[in-house]
Amino acid sequence: MDTYADLIECEDVLLFANAAITSTGQREFHGSAHEQRLSLDFLHRYIQGNYPDLYAATLALDINDHNAALIIRNLLREPGAGDGRLIAWRLARMSPPRVYRLFRELRREGINNRRTRAIVRGWLAARPDLAFDAVKYRSAVKGAVRHAHLRLPGELGDFLFAPRSRTRFATPILEAWRRAHYERAALYELPYTVAEGFAARHGIDREVFMARIAPRLTSLERLRLTRSARKDGVDTEADLAAMPLVRLASYALSRPSSERRDEFAAALRAAAARVAGARAGTWGKVTAVLDDSFSSYGSPAKRRRPLAVALACHYLLEALAGSYQGLWLSRRADPVPARPLGPTPLGQRIIDALEQRPDRLVIVSDGWDNAPPGLAAEVLRVWRRRLDPAGEVGIVHLNPVYDAERFDVRRVSPMVPTVGIRDAEDLPALVELAAFAQGRTGLDELRAYLEDRAARR
Missing domain, CATH: 3.40.50.410 (von Willebrand factor, type A domain)
Structure with a gap:
């Protein structure tokens, strides 16, 4: 039979789960962003301080990425806190920009214990195409590699830290990035966010650029650019039924x-x-x-x-x-x-x-x-x-x-x-x-x- 203290603990954890599912620290209709962040920060501190095992276990629930990143950062501050496998699983479910942002925060706060470095190395090793990440999120990948004390062998390490040391890259996307500095056609082999910068550098007309880069757009990029692309006479809309x-x-x-x-x-x-x-x-x-x-x-x-x-x-x-x-x-x-x-x-x-x-x-x-x-x-x-x-x-x-x-x-x-x-x-x-x-x-x-x-x- 549950005691009164057990019931309070159960209620506190459910209260935190609700907050971690819904709140992203942004302004709501009835509350400012400052109020949201202040309230959320208090809850994280309270639950971690009083129920550390249950705090770590909430990573298994369907909480949003904002709170998952906060939980992981707080767990990595404390030696031995949380299950490393559960942390790794949750990182694998998060979007790459969100994870790289978390790694930057860990580096800025000096959280660099052995477990943290192992988790960063494991996540980077599990990436399906780290060369793609290196092109699309170059500064973030460099920061994560430095933070985890990694030595990337071969041309990927050269690309991040000494790109001019090579006259050619064997990896196609790295070579496309090198060629895009002086060859317009090469930029259309790059991710949209990277190609857009090169297009501006080369002075390429927006309508021409959108028409040629459209096949490389992700589904979310297609959706976000639908209205502006139509003004340029380009249809970028994704498969609607496949979206969240x-x-x-x-x-x-x-x-x-x-x-x-x-x-x-x-x-x-x-x-x-x-x-x-x-x-x-x-x-x-x-x-x-x-x-x-x-x-x-x-x-x-x-x-x-x-x-x-x-x-x-x-x-x-x-x-x-x-x-x-x-x-x-x-x-x-x-x-x-x-x-x-x-x-x-x-x-x-x-x-x-x-x-x-x-x-x-x-x-x-x-x-x-x-x-x-x-x-x-x-x-x-x-x-x-x-x-x-x-x-x-x-x-x-x-x-x-x-x-x-x-x-x-x-x-x-x-x-x-x-x-x-x-x-x-x-x-x-x-x-x-x-x-x-x-x-x-x-x-x-x-x-x-x-x-x-x-x-x-």
């Missing part, structure tokens, strides 16, 4: 409401079906309450992010459910042209959802219930205590916004579990994590869950 769900939803929401509505809806459904996989159609009758109120705009730093998460969850829940209905606060029927507008009448839409007696009710909202304030909490209290005390309808609240003042995501009601969400792909795992937030399981079960997640890595 929230990124695709963000892109759809950034376009004019009347533009390609059916195409975006089809792409979102295809992406959701890919994510659902074998779980498609297994969740029974599902109803979702989805927040498209004005606060779902987010902030200039995270524009329309909460709304994009709601839109992505809408399509994923549709794929997971046997039968599904999504209820938007604005009462719109077509979700793709959704726009952040109006108050947050969560209570009324929760009533509408519960009237359908679904097997599962999922609420995706920042939790600022204000039309009228507190109605959602009262509806859920009455439902749980009077109308459905056995919990036949599973209810979970997914919140994409960290509340710096509360050190947690804002809850709609203490009667239902609330967990943070950043990427829709994590939704099934987060619904599983909600069982711990509901208090039906204790510290031993939470520890076992984290250990199991870590063991599966």
Whole structure:
């Protein structure tokens, strides 16, 4: 049986998990960037100081890269803290720019113990094409190599530290970089971000450059450059259905409401079906309450992010459910042209959802219930205590916004579990994590869950 201290520990760790999933230290609709960073820094210090083993184990959860990097940096400061294999696994999941940024921070702070050097060396050794990294992230690779006390044999070491010592390179991308200094055609063999600098140096017309570099663009570069490239008469758009769900939803929401509505809806459904996989159609009758109120705009730093998460969850829940209905606060029927507008009448839409007696009710909202304030909490209290005390309808609240003042995501009601969400792909795992937030399981079960997640890595 869990003691009171165990329950506090379980609650603290879940609170930290919510923060690590949702917060990136950037400005939110109801909080400044400074407040976000200050609150997040306190949580990291508090959890690491009080529960160091569980702090390290949260790397196995679906936390965002910003917090994963903070955890890894804090663990490497402490000799023997954390599992080196779990740290290496988490680094392998992070984007290369994020990892190189972490390595720069480790070097700047003088964190250079033997374990840190081994982890940096292991990550560099596992890169599929370190020569490509050396060209695209040259200064970052140089810094990491120096920090780890590595000696790169052959031409890769020469390229980083003495590029003029060789008149030719045997590695094609290194040779293309050398030739691009004086040969225009060679720059089109380089990554876009590197080729762009050479194109400016050679004075190449933007339209000509975009037309020729288009085949080398990554999917994210294609998406980011779509609008500007079309002005130059070049189509760079990527395969929409292959994109991450929230990124695709963000892109759809950034376009004019009347533009390609059916195409975006089809792409979102295809992406959701890919994510659902074998779980498609297994969740029974599902109803979702989805927040498209004005606060779902987010902030200039995270524009329309909460709304994009709601839109992505809408399509994923549709794929997971046997039968599904999504209820938007604005009462719109077509979700793709959704726009952040109006108050947050969560209570009324929760009533509408519960009237359908679904097997599962999922609420995706920042939790600022204000039309009228507190109605959602009262509806859920009455439902749980009077109308459905056995919990036949599973209810979970997914919140994409960290509340710096509360050190947690804002809850709609203490009667239902609330967990943070950043990427829709994590939704099934987060619904599983909600069982711990509901208090039906204790510290031993939470520890076992984290250990199991870590063991599966």
